Amino acid sequence: MLTEGSEKVQEKTICYHCGDDCEETPIQFEDRSFCCHGCKTVYEILNENDLCNYYDLEKNPGSSLRDKPDSDEYAFLDNNEIRNKLVDFASDTVCKVTFQIPKIHCSSCIWLLENLTRLNEHINASQVNFVKKEANITFDPGKISLRQVAELLALIGYAPNISLESYDKRDAKNSNRSLLIKIGIAGFCFGNIMLFSFPEYLGFEESYDLDFQRFFSYLNIVLALPVFFYSGSDYLVSAYKGLRRKFINIDVPIALGMVVLLARSIYEVFSEVGTGYFDSLAGLVFFLLIGKWFQSKTYENMSFERDYKAYFPLAITKIIGGKRKNVPINELKEDDEIMVRNGEIIPADSILISERSNIDYSFVTGEANPVTKAGGEYIFAGGRQVGESIRLLVKKEVSQSYLTRLWNNEIFNKQEISMTKRLIDVISQYFTIVILAIAAISGIYWAIYDPSKMWLAVTAVLIVACPCALALAVPFTSGSVQRVFGKLHCYLRGSDIVEQMMHIDAIVFDKTGTLTEIRDGQVEYVGKPLSQEEKMLLKKIVSSSIHPFSTKITDYLSQTKESKRVFKRFEEIPGKGIEAVIENTRVKLGSSKFVTGDDPGLNFLASYVFISIDDDVKGYFQMKSKYKEGLKQLIDKLKEKYTLMLLSGDNASEKNTLLKFFPANTTMLFEQKPADKLEFIKRLQKDGKKVMMLGDGLNDAGALKQSDVGIAVTEDTTSFTPACDAILEGSKLNRLFDLLSFIGISRKIVIAGFIISFLYNVIGLSFAVSGNLTPVLAAILMPLSSISVVAFATLTVNHLAKRRKLI
Template sequence: MAKEQLKCIHCGEDCGKYPVIWEDKPFCCNGCKTVYQIVNQNKLYTYYELEKTPGVRLDNPEFGDKFAYLDQEEIKNKLLEFKDGDFSKVTFFVPTIHCSSCIWLLENLNTLNSGISYSSVNFVKKEVSVTFKESKISLRQVVELMASVHYTPVISLEDLDKKKPKKTNRQLLFKLGVAGFSFGNIMMLSLPDYLAGASGVDPALQRFLSFLILILAVPVLVYSANDYLLSAYKNLKVKIVNTDMPISLGILALFGQSAFEILTNTGTGYFDSFAGFIFFLLIGKWYQGKTYEALSFDRDYKSYFPIAIAKVDGDKESIIQIRDLEKGDRILVRHNELIPVDSELVKGVARIDYSFVTGESNPVSKLIGDPIYAGGKQVGAAIELKVNKSVDQSNLTKLWNQSESGDINAKTLNTIVDRVSKWFTYVVIVLALGTAAFWFFIEPLRAISIFTAVLIVACPCALALSIPFTYGNSMRIFGKNGFYIKQTQVIENLSKIDSIVFDKTGTITESNAVKVVFEGEIELSEEETSLIKSVARQSTHPLSTALYNHFTNIETHYVRDFDEVPSSGVEGKIGDFVIKLGSKAYVCGNNLTQDFLQSQVFVGINGTCRGYFRLENKYRAGLSDLIDELGKRYELHLLSGDNEGEKERLLPLFKKANRLHFNQKPEDKLAYIQKLREDNKNVLMIGDGLNDAGALNSAQIGITIADDIYNFSPACDGILEARKFKFLASYLKMAHGSINTVKASFGISILYNTIGLGFAVQGLLTPIVAAILMPISSVTVVLFVSAITASLGLKYFSNLVEK
């Protein structure tokens, strides 16, 4: 019965059995068809030519009054970047941007509405800047226009706080530019000195060149290198020796010696090495600092709360800013809208999806008068709520604050480079002093210059470069394979982990998939299955929805006399059949106490009890292999907010019962991690929902699992694509490999330093030796670590490429 599967022209999803056909083209839903019509009416055919099926599917394309709040003057002024007469400019975050067709369409918004004068996309940040004429189109209409082609901007409470544009990256580029400029020119101006041979350059010209070089070198010292110098100085004040210490020593020695030589006309100095060194250092820093700009690792509740919500006052409905909500206000929450404050249900049928908070996506039913906590999403018809607390005092906000307080115990592990640097600095200083003392007795005049020569050559150029390039490269390899880390330091921390703590719901189980197993004496026929599906379709109860979604490719029938008995079950008639679905008591008339640990749906056909469907959480693919593999090297723990229903299934995996913990509240999870840390464990916490936020933050490393990485995720050190979960062990191995690469490159670096020191202690370090030795050592180290990390990437990830 499998028909050829039709793919939606717009979004590429399977159209199922009943595609929407328009102009002979198949669509999966009306929403996709509408976008196709809009695009074609405006002759934007290119959209479908640049990429196949470029569109975005929205399950709920109707936005109604959702954006009405954008008409409010106060909100509008905060969102607009600037306003000059009629022209306004605004920038939106649109996470659904994913291909060149998206860029093309969004940059041709002016074709859809002449009020828009210009729009441009920043693909990396997934942002769209729109300049529009307010006399022709309002801010609300701009947003609605984008939503109508399914590029709905995400506007959250955070956007109301005036954004501070990130300038740090530009600072680094300026520094890099200045250093590169000086390096190149100094190199060129030093050339006569290299090539002149024994006779030397004409003294007047040489002095001219030297002073020019000195002038070029000053901005490199005071501007390009100031981060290193300042950091070393700050650390020295609190008596800490970190990597910046030996680097700064080297920089200062290089500059001081060179400036002295030039000013006293005793030599040509080492400014070429000096500028080159800083240039390479900054390149390393830039390479390491490239992060995932569209991802956010430090979100708080603000980035996920809407700006405004509908307030009900008698029969009047108005839009109110969330921050202005007060206790006692009545608010209206529509389908798929977020509940922004702790409140109480007043009217309507509430089914709340708390997946943001708990990771569990099956909606929870609430009755009138029940308290409803902030952070859930209403599924189904609109509900009316009475506000109990203001936004700042809601439970969810407290969760955040709590997780921040957990941050006090410093997360940083003692880094390998700091340990090496400390040791390195002491050795270099002792060696330099020793050499100076030795020369003081033999040739006192040269003692000082040889002292600085030792400092110069010992400058850990290669050492400072190996970390940025190794970690930077590994981070890119992780990113390519669906694991996005906040900063490169995470790689080193990952390699030190000895315990892994998993959250259950949404982390090791799939958040949307439910495993449905039928238990009964006689298997159900296909016809019976289709009857069950038809009845299940009539109800919005989570169990019915799960059943309905379970039976794909099965037809449904018209259902008569449908009836739903709350907290019991549903009943419906199809032809001669009477179908009952629900609890045991309701379907089979048996009053035995229920086993509440698992969700069961009993099936009755024409009064006969046929058996039941058991609905279980589905574990992520490859879970047992992963746990087996990780179990060999790490201590594994499991924390679940749910009851012990699945203990029997999980025990064979995790082996030790005392590491499985159920009924854990967010505070319990936090406390558990803190206890592990007190036992000197290095903990990796893997979670997904907001209820893990505290635990994620207090563990050395917190990783969030996300189906859609651009969606909301709690503050963490890394975001892992859900379908890559099974490769967790590979990421950890890669992290270990990276650390070993760094260690090996330290070996190379020290080898070069020893050679250089050999020259220096004998008083043979000439500018040209330094100018040759330093770049060579840097380049070899960079090449070495890049090659090794690339091969590690191939080793661990080449077999993981899917499709």
């Protein structure tokens, strides 16, 4: 009861949105209290869009909006020059931008940011990278501006961090800062608790004053509380969230073990029956966090988002002193002049030097219609040039992650859940329930037969068991295999491709550019004599194409200058040829049927490209193919394990030559259009085959995408196609069997990793149940299990790769 002169104790009112103190004047809305109009506005927006599940994922998940951003804070984003520096891609209907958002901190943040489409209908997609605290947002720039997107993010409490000078030079060192602080506090408290507990360790507890013993026990409580509530908060919060959603996750046993240790220790101190287990609690949290830090560092080192400089060997044609030179894309600098041919990817944001360009941005947007650009316009990276070669002036260095994201575009993802992942999901689902049952049974047993061991046994069981090692066996084995492949110039789109390759039973080969050398082989012209001007026109046309035949003809005409005349039209028709109009001259190159309208019935022992100029058939280029070195040995090895087939857009003239390499019963189909190849792959898959397709990536994009594993074989890394799952340098085709065999070995490594994880849990639990394992030792063993599996997978893969001379 309050007496006269006493102060009235006010109840603290918490903001429903952000959790801040509402102070003396809370704003009320729908029986909820808010600290400011900003938080209330966000709640109203979420409520109107049926997004209040945001508050179910975590209590008070939002950020305080008392310092609401000024209305002009993002006005600079209306400047086109600044906008071009920030966005990944922009067209009239699609714009993609990656914002750094420091306030992403939990699952609620991710959920809300990935549901921006429901807050504004003109935002098409939003994807969060939690580790990098980034949001990749796609929106319609005709309906909502970049400034408005930034303002929307700021309004809901996730203001983007935009620094024009260092936008692509973000320092990732702070990503683990919070974890390191928690480790530091846990380590400090653990060390001091052990210091205060030395008399108990040495058996001197009866020889010093009881008041001192109680004093140090109370100090241990004070030191244990920040360890429990701060350093161990991630485990407590994760377990709480899981239980709120009626899901028992892996952190539940750890959190329960922490609660049991703290509660039992406080009880012992205050009831004066013992000194508690504060050292075990602090040591448990400290070693768990050390293991968590180690795993995070290991994941960073084994990052599956590849750095293009070391992993993604794209090259581009750079113009240096009027001469062309192929250079790696990481060497491109601002104001470099580059040339992009028909079918090639534009690797960097640039200004168009040529008069016009048609660019296919389907790899970026999914929209198939090419976009026409005029000279002087800004061109975003990621598009594919359609038509004659163009020249560009680089204005922005190649983004390290942009081309990787392009390759990992959901357009090309094969949505198949692996058997291993399904197995892990099932095991993880029931693992925690089994562990809780074992802990309960062991606790009951020791409560009856030896109560002194009960708490040690229960906490040790809860802590030592861990399915993490099981879950790590697959990604780290696949990641190590992926790196081995990279050193052998076979570049996989993702570690999941390794597992898909394990199940392949049929291999389909393209011929031209895949089995044959692009630049080697004899080229001979047969027909009417060509004037110098006609040769110059042909040189201009074929130099704009990356088809293997065009490359050979370009080399054949290497002594001929390229015509200065201007294209009016350039069209390369897959499986047929090229049709071009240069000023008033119409030129066609390609198959006999495409150029002449019929099949002459010539029985060449080589491939050929016919030529017509203004409907006058001049003749043809005859090309005798040179097959890749070691092809016969490769086929002999593959035929023992796989069903082999061959599809070719060329005529059947080289069938007899191919039969010298392939078995007589091999299915060989010729004059196959891209659609024919695609349908053939579909038929094989309907028959239950797991198909690997190897093509040059030009006329095979559909088949490569449809196949279970599509590999683009290329000698010219400028002809990259995002539709493939892997890029294999042509000179390494003869190692294909070695690579596939190594995939089989990696499967055994995964199984061995499973066995190690299983044995660890069985042995660890047997010691824990027997009461012979302290919680601190259990905390050390838990991360060691994951570390052992990671080390085993990585070292074993590297060792076996060296033995097989793959690296």
